[in-house]
Amino acid sequence: MTYSLFDVVVLTEDIPAEGLRAGVPGAIIEVYSLPVEGYEVEFCDAEGCAVAQLALSPDQFQLKK
DSSP states (O other), rough: OOOTTTTEEEEESSSGGTBBOTTOEEEEEEEEEESSSSSEEEEEEETTTTTEEEEEEOOOOOOOO
């Protein structure tokens, strides 16, 4: 599946190094196609402050329902 800028997604796996758990919502802020498909996703706390921003492969998240 191809995602777009500003899509809201949720993690499908824990990322302990960033303190993120599966199910945490984030927003796609950059789309990469080369050398492989990837997405920069920003995660915020309840007050809207960014807590993590990292590049993820599409198998690490899904669209938020």
